[in-house]
Amino acid sequence: MLSKCVVDCPELCLAYLTSFPSPSVWQDQAEQLFKSGHTNNWAVLVCTSRFWFNYRHVANTLSVYRSVKRLGIPDSHIVLMLADDMACNPRNPKPATVFSHKNMELNVYGDDVEVDYRSYEVTVENFLRVLTGRVPPSAPRSKRLLSDDRSNVLIYMTGHGGNGFLKFQDSEEITNVELADAFEQMWQKRRYHEMLFIIDTCQGASMYERFYSPNVMALASSQVGEDSLSHQPDLAIGVHLMDRYTFYVLEFLEEIHPASQANMNDLFQVCPKSLCVSTPGHRTDLFQRNPQNVLITDFFGSVRKVELTTETVSLKPDLSSMGYSHLKCHEDEELAEPLSYAAQLPVAQIIHQKPKPKEWHPPGGFILGLWALILMVFFKTYGIKHMKYVF
């Protein structure tokens, strides 16, 4: 709380504390302001399928894109990777549209969609380059994920997947191990503050099994061994329009507005088994904060926290001459030496809190057999009388 505030932005905090007469009120408001710890939002939305019969994956991605834009993340902060062969597909009876709802209520394609990676550019290599930031110098700004250590990143992936892999455009796959390593690279390069990973594929939970970087929360539409099902076919267009999980997530998101206080626990409740047929799963053990305190808009929106005041704030440049005996800053000593980024957060305590008890197995039969064989051969060859030299 206040200590955290002091650790993160000591100067501002102190300015607050010393300028205003009632510390407690302002302390609370300061807490509010810096509760989440991020200053900007990014979204990477990936649809890994192409071809007309995978219409629903494009509709999924575009629906999330729309929600994310509506809640405040601008196009410059969204990296959208789509095969983009639905709207202008010769088979589309409604050209230049992609519908996400039966009876064509909602055209998610619209006229302001900015697709950053289109068609055959959606590859595993490009996706990993976007995440890790290793794009060639010629890549335009719109194709880069320019996040920093104060960015909350939303990653949404949809397509065809299996146990431990996700298929990219019918020609390659990305495994859960690769994805986990990419996230670790992002963590070490300070490319995110917190990350929300949502995946809507068959056996989606297998994709987040291997994550080991901190501050990552993951949601999936189905467990290992289950298929994610599509929602509704449209009889005029002739394809399924959306997947069930994303459909209900979208319904949920439609009720979120930029100032909404809905938290992650509500998102976990979306699409129970009765509606989704598959069992959605989530993973929060790598995440530091309690999901209850994490707002939906922390990831889906780009909320600028602004406080309006009519009071003038005078910021004293010299910190050392301030008297702050009325509060206790426990972390005085620690402020003296600069902390490395990774050491700021006690990762070891988060991840290795409960060491898994390693079960003792008796030595394998093979080893036992091998030793028995060696001993037998030795004694057969040389006779039992040599035993006394062994012991």
Added chain:
Amino acid sequence: MGLLLDSHRRRALARLLLRLNTPLCVVSYLAGVFWFLGLAFSPLTQNTYISENAMGSTMVEEQFEGGEHALNFARDFTAQRRKTGSLPVAWLERTMRSVGLEVYSQSFSRTLPFPDETHERYMVSGTNVYGILRAPRAASTESLVLVVPSSPETLNAQAVGLLLSLAAYFRSQIYWAKDIIFLVTEHDLLGTEAWLEAYHDVNITGMQSSALQGRAGAIQAAVALELNSDVVTSLDVAVEGLNGQLPNLDLLNLFHAFCQKEALLCTLQGKLQHSDWASLGGSLHGLQTLMLMVLRQASGRPHGPHGLFLRYHVEAITLRGINSFRQYKYDMTAVGKTLEGMFRKLNNLLERLHQSYFFYLLPSLSRFVSIGLYMPAIGFLLFIPGLKALELWVKLNKADFGPEEQLGPNHSLVQPFGQDARGVALTPLVAPVLISQATGLALYLLPVMGQHVAAQHFPVAEAEAVVLTLLAIYVAGLALPHSTHRVVSSTPRGPDSGWMALKLVALLYLAIQLGCISLFNFSLGFLLAVTMVPAAALTQPSGPRFLYAVLLVLVSPGATLLGSLFLWRELQEAPLTLAEGWQLFLSALAQGVLDHHLYGALLFPLLSLGLYPCWLLFWNVLFWK
């Protein structure tokens, strides 16, 4: 020493083989026959399902309402046809253009090798008319074809009307990703063959056709339609094509899916679908349908225009509308909706149909037997000539070892490689083989070549002359053993080894032929194997010669053809009398020769150049002196 090099062990093996040979052959034959009969029963059949992902599980709402429009077109077509006496080309072109298609026509002509009695034609010339609906937003790289064959006997006027009405409806839609070709052919199969050859720029059957002016890309799938009544009670689907080739099972599954969706009555081989498959009655019904399919596939005829498309790797089926005395009738709109749905699904294809099976047998529309499950039947049957050949080989070598065995058990025998000089003598066999092959060649060439000579000397028409020459040469082959014995020299060793060597060669020849045939046309291979293999295995000059002769004649290729005709009509519940059967047999012979010359069907050459000489070899073995 190895198992086969050691003479003692070899002799032991040989004794074992000789002792077990007959029971093993009998068991193998029974296994093959029962496996085949068991193909219609549950463990060997599977339910059909659509394998192609792009065709998917989603149906669209069909909105075709042009049934009346189709009937108007049909009436106009009939009137115009009567007026012009042949296909009303100008009217068709005008109508197709008014509907909005790009119209082209193609003329073709062909002089048949001899007059065709069933269709009453000899010098055929006609015109095909086709219109191309270009896909509005796609490059014209792929296309689908809807073909209606029209001939003087079967006008298919309602099919032409439906084709035009569908063309008008399809033209107003914007979701086509492939071009659609609406083709009306004259003289049914001849016109279709001419069009296909010109489209693919080949000339394999000697048809003279003008070049096509308009093309639409690679053909992905084709549907042939035959409708001769205003209303239909059921739709019959035909899948067997030229030389027993079958379309991809997915196309049939697609049709079946739409039958179920539109609640149409669909039949296979003219037989309704049994409701309960688990019961014995259902399985027997399936066996009947399966036998009909086997007989049709074995004949190798293209049972509809689709059969000719298959050769060009275009998946195609033929839909026939049947109007029987049932109460419930379906109008043109229902049939049109089915076609609309099928074409819309085929439109979604990204590649040619390849996910499902190309080799299968159908006990019903909803069940199939895949190649992996029916091949063992012929495997069991072809095992028998192999076993018999091995037995003969052992006997022939034993005949050589016989006198030497008395020299004593310690006498070392020469290694196998030097045995050829003392084993099977092949030179005396050359003569019978060559003579049989020559007779086969005569059977293949002479009837058509000599028809004019025959027609001059005998009071018969050309078509009859061909058939009678065929029969004459066939029967003349029966007299061969008497005439060729002078050519065949007697063998230096044992009196038996001559015919045994010939039988060995004949058995191997039969096994290879049947094996190769069953690879591309399982039905033909199986049918011939089931009849010829036991007779071939049993044939020998000693014993009840007359009985063996009768048996051998009964299983000769010609008699098999006659028998299968009777069986086919029996299964269709329209049995034949002997006289009718004979007439049908004669016309089937003529049709077989014509099919070979007109479309490249392989039944006639296979039987005359391959199986008949083989059968003659067995006949020679039987009458060995």
